[in-house]
Amino acid sequence: MNDLDQLKHLLFGAEKQALDQIADRVERREVRTADVAEVLSEAIDRSYREDAEFVESLTQPVGDCLQRAFRDDPQTYGDALYPVMGPAIRKSIMHALRNFSQQINEAVEHSISPQGLKWRLQASRAGIPFGEYVLQKTMRYRVEQAYLISRDNGLLVGHVHHEASRIKDSDAVSAMFTAIQDFVKESFSPDRTGRLESADMGDFTLWAVHGPHALLVCVIRGVPPKSLRADLSAVLERIHFRYGDAIRQYKGDTATVPEVDVELERCLRFEAREESAKSGRLVPVWMIVLLLLLLAAVAFFGFRSWTHAQELNRLDDALSTAPGIHVTDIERDGGQFTVRGLRDPLAIRVDDIAASVDIPMERVTADMQPFQSLQPEIIVARAGRLFNKPDTVQFNVAGTTLVVRGTAPSSWKDRLQAGFGTLAGVNALDLSGLTDEVIAEPMSVPLPDSRQLLLDRLDVLNGRRFFFDEGVRFVAGDEKALSQYVAQLRDLQADAEEAAFSVSVTLVGSTDGSGDAARNVALAERRAVAAIEQLAAAGVTARLSARAADLGLDGDRREDLSLRYAQVDLELRESPESQ
Amino acid sequence: MTRLTSKVCVVGDFAVGKTSVVERFVSNHFSAKYLSTVGVKIDTKEIEQPAFDVTHKLVVWDVAGSDEFGDREFAYLRGASGYIFVVDGTRPRTIEAVETTQSQIGERFGAAPSVLLVNKRDLLAEWGVGDELFESLSASFDGAFRTSAKTGDDVDDAFARLAQLIVENELRGK
Numbered sequence: 068m069n070d071l072d073q074l075k076h077l078l079f080g081a082e083k084q085a086l087d088q089i090a091d092r093v094e095r096r097e098v099r100t101a102d103v104a105e106v107l108s109e110a111i112d113r114s115y116r117e118d119a120e121f122v123e124s125l126t127q128p129v130g131d132c133l134q135r136a137f138r139d140d141p142q143t144y145g146d147a148l149y150p151v152m153g154p155a156i157r158k159s160i161m162h163a164l165r166n167f168s169q170q171i172n173e174a175v176e177h178s179i180s181p182q183g184l185k186w187r188l189q190a191s192r193a194g195i196p197f198g199e200y201v202l203q204k205t206m207r208y209r210v211e212q213a214y215l216i217s218r219d220n221g222l223l224v225g226h227v228h229h230e231a232s233r234i235k236d237s238d239a240v241s242a243m244f245t246a247i248q249d250f251v252k253e254s255f256s257p258d259r260t261g262r263l264e265s266a267d268m269g270d271f272t273l274w275a276v277h278g279p280h281a282l283l284v285c286v287i288r289g290v291p292p293k294s295l296r297a298d299l300s301a302v303l304e305r306i307h308f309r310y311g312d313a314i315r316q317y318k319g320d321t322a323t324v325p326e327v328d329v330e331l332e333r334c335l336r337f338e339a340r341e342e343s344a345k346s347g348r349l350v351p352v353w354m355i356v357l358l359l360l361l362l363a364a365v366a367f368f369g370f371r372s373w374t375h376a377q378e379l380n381r382l383d384d385a386l387s388t389a390p391g392i393h394v395t396d397i398e399r400d401g402g403q404f405t406v407r408g409l410r411d412p413l414a415i416r417v418d419d420i421a422a423s424v425d426i427p428m429e430r431v432t433a434d435m436q437p438f439q440s441l442q443p444e445i446i447v448a449r450a451g452r453l454f455n456k457p458d459t460v461q462f463n464v465a466g467t468t469l470v471v472r473g474t475a476p477s478s479w480k481d482r483l484q485a486g487f488g489t490l491a492g493v494n495a496l497d498l499s500g501l502t503d504e505v506i507a508e509p510m511s512v513p514l515p516d517s518r519q520l521l522l523d524r525l526d527v528l529n530g531r532r533f534f535f536d537e538g539v540r541f542v543a544g545d546e547k548a549l550s551q552y553v554a555q556l557r558d559l560q561a562d563a564e565e566a567a568f569s570v571s572v573t574l575v576g577s578t579d580g581s582g583d584a585a586r587n588v589a590l591a592e593r594r595a596v597a598a599i600e601q602l603a604a605a606g607v608t609a610r611l612s613a614r615a616a617d618l619g620l621d622g623d624r625r626e627d628l629s630l631r632y633a634q635v636d637l638e639l640r641e642s643p644e645s646q
Numbered sequence: 647m648t649r650l651t652s653k654v655c656v657v658g659d660f661a662v663g664k665t666s667v668v669e670r671f672v673s674n675h676f677s678a679k680y681l682s683t684v685g686v687k688i689d690t691k692e693i694e695q696p697a698f699d700v701t702h703k704l705v706v707w708d709v710a711g712s713d714e715f716g717d718r719e720f721a722y723l724r725g726a727s728g729y730i731f732v733v734d735g736t737r738p739r740t741i742e743a744v745e746t747t748q749s750q751i752g753e754r755f756g757a758a759p760s761v762l763l764v765n766k767r768d769l770l771a772e773w774g775v776g777d778e779l780f781e782s783l784s785a786s787f788d789g790a791f792r793t794s795a796k797t798g799d800d801v802d803d804a805f806a807r808l809a810q811l812i813v814e815n816e817l818r819g820k
Contacts, residue, residue: 220653220725221653221705222653222705222725223651238690239689242653242688242690242705246685246686246722249721249724250685250686253718253721319650319651319652319653319816320650320816321649
């Protein structure tokens with residue numbers, strides 16, 4: 068050791084020894100470890116109290132450590148957790164069963180009420196089970212108020228509520244809840260670990276969520292879902308994170324927990340809106356109006372349908388009693404009637420019958436096939452028309468006998484006797500009630516007997532009409548009647564020729580007004596021609612005369628079967644040779 | 647103005663007039679009818695303390711009377727900022743129960759401001775707490791008052807004194 072070293076030793080020996088010791092502590096790992104271990108717990112404790120981010124910074128590494136430890140040695144940790152697993156599982160199951168029982172009660176309660184029946188229908192329409200639907204409908208709630216209460220002294224740390232909620236002294240409520248909590252815990256929890264977690268009061272449910280320093284008590288209207296508890300716990304955890312120490316030391320000075328109400332207000336956002344009870348109870352005006360309109364429409368259509376049914380009955384009755392008409396079917400389409408069946412050309416028209424029972428003609432369509440009716444009224448009418456019945460004569464039908472009463476010229480009587488055989492439905496003639504009419508014939512030149520006889524026979528056959536239904540088709544029976552008529556006419560012509568006379572035959576065709584004028588003229592001519600052809604086939608020649616203009620050209624557009632005919636006009640002339 | 651809320655517990659033997667004292671303080675009302683309190687009854691009253699610029703709300707826990715406190719009763723006292731001990735001036739033996747309770751509270755929850763109300767001052771003919779005894783009792787509390795819930799004498803003063811002590815205590819703790 069030189070002098071310099073000795074001098075250093077003398078001057079700085081003690082310091083150097085201290086420096087060496089420090090260097091030794093820093094360089095030796097085991098010494099450093101011992102030093103850190105000595106202050107570690109104190110350092111952690113201080114950091115936890117003074118550094119707000121301490122817990123946050125430890126969360127991740129501690130979590131990872133736990134995760135790895137559980138993975139590497141599950142048996143050890145399983146054994147360690149075993150004592151707490153059982154109670155935790157039991158508690159969870161009990162909670163679930165309690166909720167389930169509550170839901171079952173709701174379902175049963177609503178299954179027989181009017182509301183239940185309505186929901187049952189709606190569930191059926193929605194295609195989901197009734198129980199599930201009831202749960203959906205009953206899971207309506209709203210957090211009305213939230214109290215944050217110090218666990219240590221029961222003082223109210225914060226309180227929020229909806230505007231409409233009725234609030235009493237929130238400090239007293241907070242204290243009383245704490246008192247009840249203490250009472251329940253001391254009275255019913257032997258190990259004093261039990262907690263009052265919920266209470267029901269009419270429409271409200273109180274839920275308490277417990278934290279280390281405070282409990283969150285929420286007043287909930289309706290039935291909250293189980294998940295709400297987790298949401299409320301999250302709010303309480305957040306509050307503890309921000310105000311944990313302040314709440315732990317809370318002595319009633321709200322300034323120490325600034326803006327805690329802002330955090331609490333998160334609770335008030337938890338709600339599931341129920342359908343507006345008002346709109347559910349009251350029937351909307353539009354629905355009432357719609358209902359009234361519907362009722363009015365039903366009443367209107369019902370009344371109209373009833374009216375039409377009445378009209379149908381009246382029409383049916385009138386048609387069934389009308390002579391010469393046989394109805395097979397009346398079809399009703401709304402207020403329109405279509406009548407199908409048979410109608411004698413001499414019978415009253417269908418639309419006239421409808422009009423007689425107050426049904427407008429335009430609502431009635433007749434689809435009638437012509438036929439020859441043997442009803443007495445029609446026989447009488449036919450006879451009257453066929454024989455040009457004088458007004459002084461009355462016809463009646465008794466069985467198949469045509470009863471004639473009144474007064475008529477003997478020539479007419481003769482003509483009747485000669486021609487009644489062509490009248491369908493008549494086999495005999497009763498002339499006992501007919502008296503001869505005395506006609507003054509001043510200065511008349513008596514006709515030769517042969518001419519008079521011919522005239523009498525001609526009168527019987529003159530003016531006979533044969534009817535058609537459609538076009539040039541004869542009505543049933545008239546074609547046969549025409550052939551009989553032609554035979555009589557041919558005989559007359561033959562007898563007339565022998566007496567130096569001739570019988571000129573003119574066929575007059577006729578139509579009703581249902582077609583246009585040109586068509587009617589053509590049709591009238593064709594009908595006359597059709598009759599002429601029948602006459603010609605039997606050797607009788609006839610002249611053509613179409614007189615459609617008499618009737619068809621009126622253009623009244625009405626169907627009238629009695630005007631669809633061909634008429635045979637006869638005239639007795641002296642033969643040129645005899646003149 | 648600072649707002650402060652404090653929990654105050656009213657403690658005492660049966661029928662010393664705890665509920666009547668609280669009712670006189672909170673509602674300025676007295677009922678001669680005796681109704682035994684079951685468990686705890688809670689009321690609140692706000693008082694102004696201009697000296698400290700504080701609006702002070704007292705949450706008064708009127709704990710059911712008992713000659714011996716059990717765990718349930720002590721649970722009600724947890725976290726109290728101050729105590730009102732009430733004894734019956736006509737029944738000096740009620741003092742013993744209060745002294746016992748005060749001692750137990752101190753052991754369980756630590757020191758806190760407290761005042762003693764020797765109640766039923768209106769019944770002077772039956773009064774049994776002499777001046778000497780009253781003075782010795784005063785030394786054990788932060789204040790002692792001869793009160794009458796019936797007439798209202800000194801009731802408000804007693805609560806005001808306790809409130810003041812609580813505020814001072816809180817301010818000291820800050």
